[in-house]
Amino acid sequence: MNHQLDQLIADTFNRRAFLRKTSLGLGTLALGSLLPETLRSASLSDDRPHRAPKAKRVVYLFQSGGPSQLEMFDYKPMLAKMHGQDLPASVRKGQRLTSMSAQQSALPLVRSPYAFRQHGKSGAWVSELLPYTSRITDDLCFVKSMYTEQINHDPALTFFQTGNQLAGRPSIGSWVSYGLGSINQNLPAFIVLVSNNAPQDQPLYARLWGNGFLPSRHQGVQFRSGNDPVLYLNNPTGYAGNDRRAMLDALKQLNQVQADRFGDPEIVNRIAQYEMAYRMQTSVPDVTDLSKEPDWVFDLYGPDARKPGTYAANCLMARRLIERDVRFVQLYHQGWDQHGNLPKGLAKQCKATDQASAALVIDLKQRGLLDDTIVVWGGEFGRTNYSQGKLTKDNYGRDHHPRCFTMWMTGGGVKSGITYGETDEFGYNIAHNPVHVHDFQATLLHLLGIDHEKLTYEFQGRRFRLTDVEGKLVKGILA
Template identity: 65%
Template sequence: MNELHDLEFASNRRHFLSKLSLGIGSVGLASLLTPSALFGKNTTPQPLMEGGALGKPHFVPKAKRVIYLHQSGAPSQIDLFDYKPTLTKMFGQELPESVRNGQRLTGMTAGQVSFPLAPSFYSFKQYGQSGAWLSEILPHLSTVADELCFIKSMHTEAINHDPAITFIQTGSQQPGRPSIGAWLSYGLGSDNHNLPAFCVLLSKGTGNTGDQPLYSRLWGNGFLPSLHQGVQFRAGKDPVLYLNNPEGMTQMTRRNMLDHLKQLQEMQLETFGDPEIITRIAQYEMAYRMQTSIPETVDLSKEPEYIFEMYGPDSRKAGTYAANCLLARRLAERDVKFIQLYHTGWDQHGDCVNQIKRQARDIDQPTAALIKDLKMRGLLDDTLIIWGGEFGRTNYSQGKLTKENYGRDHHPRCFTIFLAGAGVKKGFTYGETDEFSYNIAKDPVHVHDLQATLLYLLGIDHEQLIFKHQGRRYRLTDVHGKVVKGILA
């Protein structure tokens, strides 16, 4: 009899705890779809995931949004920004061992017995009041030199593309961590009820058509709820896959289907309490709203002629870097939090002279136009632009060196990126490399430092944006990173 009583008590206790946890799940669903409901505010529904996990930034942000122009394959700092006359004087001479100092090499040059110094084929000049050095193959960027904030002392531990790009985008060389955009979506939420907080655009460069591939995990959510993964926009009639209604389905039918599906999912939530069900409901609702917002956003037909002229002829070709830069401006106008562009083609191990000129032509005019366009519309003041790759290139030639051509291998010890817009100094250069552009001479900036600074400009303390997973507290910067205060306006 006592055993039966104990069983009945245990059953009731389990039932109570189960119902209690499911009640919490319902509160979670309500707060996700209408955050104000969680706080008992009798207001109109707020944008999806407004405030994110943080509720509000840790301090007043200087930037509302980020446009990250990632140049996949690693641009050569020596041929674009890091002017080194010493290399010209020492053309073809051996890189001093005291400079290389036994640095780890890739498998592509580890077998070389000679490391002949290869200066840039292209000439450099100083531009603007800041006197920034830029290569002759960047004539349009030279016109906005006084808007740019260069960091010439970036460095990373990764020496090969996949771990390096994974590292700069997720904070870890190993796959599986959330990307920067996913962290921002999780922490800060969305400012637009009808568009994702994190949008991704891809383009293929003309510099090296056999360049490294890109993987969707670079804009993935990792262990964060899947709602926070980047939404990829594609060229063509279906910019977001599976967004349009199937043939024969009306919008009303779609709405009715989603309403019934939501009821079924809420029943699942009540039974199992799986938080991913909440995410799924939110994703379906977002997809429904995007059916109207996405076609309007990607429709460039109403852009005036002078805008296309500003961005260049490729801006009329969907899927090009120029068209994606123009689309990035349209997404910024609509308050998308994190806009990620990937442009491939920078992996120039051979024929660097010709390949990098073609590649520079891809990005030069559109990047300058994006900066000018945002400034013209008053958006540059609260938009942070980041331009750069995953590491740099060597000052010595990979393979045979001639006066007409050379190749460059991977170089993680120093590389150049630039920023523009919200919160950073204009017409400013931070950090220096040695006379060979091989080692950092002043003010090193690690990848985690860049990530910490990016978060800071958005009002986030990088040490406090944390997600607990498998018993450990994770963050974008892992256990590293410091804000680079020297570049802050």
């Protein structure tokens, strides 16, 4: 029987495919069989164990579209003083604009119509748009000096998630999965949740949570709302669990023969993914069943938490996944791209996300999970201090601004109750402590116990890493 299987598989490969596949992966496959399961997905770099981690899990609340820091976090009285006046050339310094702003004859400065107050012992400035976030400022680290080179959505999104503006690189969650492996063998190490109650103004692509050139087991798995949280996971009608087990056993035998003959490590990943899918038939219904959550939890996250797939429900789901030791949970919420009608659009976005974001931090903290879980909130860039298009008494918009914007972090190893970095009085340039995207990525990996310069993967003759050839640790935000 084995001889027949061997011959059948061999007949499916021509000479070119055989030579290509047998030249790769034999050493990796052999080594993988010797390593314990928790280390098999880790980097095979000789320098691999790096440092003791401060955190072991991440929830990344990605606000897609470019949230306006000037209406929420970065209080600038100068904009109120100079409202309607043109952006001074001495402030702009000839920096490039998007094609939308470049067409304007003037760049009128715009004050925020929302009241700002200092909150907590930290005295952090937060606007009235975020009443729930205002209550947890002493748990947060606001980074007001983020910057990137990318000025348009797709390359900026891709850069934040993969470390490069061009598609094809592994996502940050995939790098973490590759570097640290899984701590729950019944759920993927990297899970993605996308809000269904957000404006679909800018597209999201599955490649943003893809594994790129890393082994396929490290790709993000999207959980959806509805009867099938993971597509094609449930058995077809009339198909029993023992039928699935028998099918997988036979398929594993076929794949193992193929792996033994051709030495392709991706075959081993395929076997592992089939087995994970089988275990997920039990684990996914358990984790996605919110019926046992008490009323006070739904009240904490807000009324939308009872509606599957909303941002609030996804924040609650993120807590449940973190409880089960999922390594990296990524939420995406679109709709922050307010080129026009900003006051109305931004207020709606804040209402949909503010309570649940704060609730997640509170919930993790009260369960003792925040000590070793990092929570990140932010988008791909910020917004300009001038109005895009016509400025009227009650309406305006803001263009993309990569030069400075705000994110916040909290949790394992992050210093709480501080504001790091500062922008100039116009909110246009960074005045102190700039933090590049690669610096943020390097720091996040550091908190997880990974040296960003040592987490590498060789592909097409070059060693790649998330931070490419850049990135430095932001020591000022470390506890």
